[in-house]
Amino acid sequence: MFTVFGYLSKREDLSVEAFMDYYENHHVPLILSLAPTPQVYKRHYVQHADEVNLHEDVLGFDVVTELGFPDRAGFLDWISAVSAGPAGDQVAADEARFLDRSRTRSCVISDRVTAA
16 A cells, blocks of 8 residues: 655644544545545544643644555545646645645655554
């Protein structure tokens, strides 16, 4: 599987609850309307103020979005569908409603599982 993690930050003027609500109830449906659903599409929200979080103040993100595709070509097709042309403009405008896009980061992940 080809896996990409996106590290996304909410806009400063949004509460964590408003951020999560917008992402789940507006942005995810938009993305799913523009491109085929990835094999994996998960959002892992940081639980702010949890005493287990080490150095939470320097994390720099509020959610890790996990995307999984059969291969790199599948990812490239998907990212083109949501980032090019009118669809790309629509996604960018929607992201500006809830994300600090200047802080968005992403990377390709390789997994090794010790226990499932």
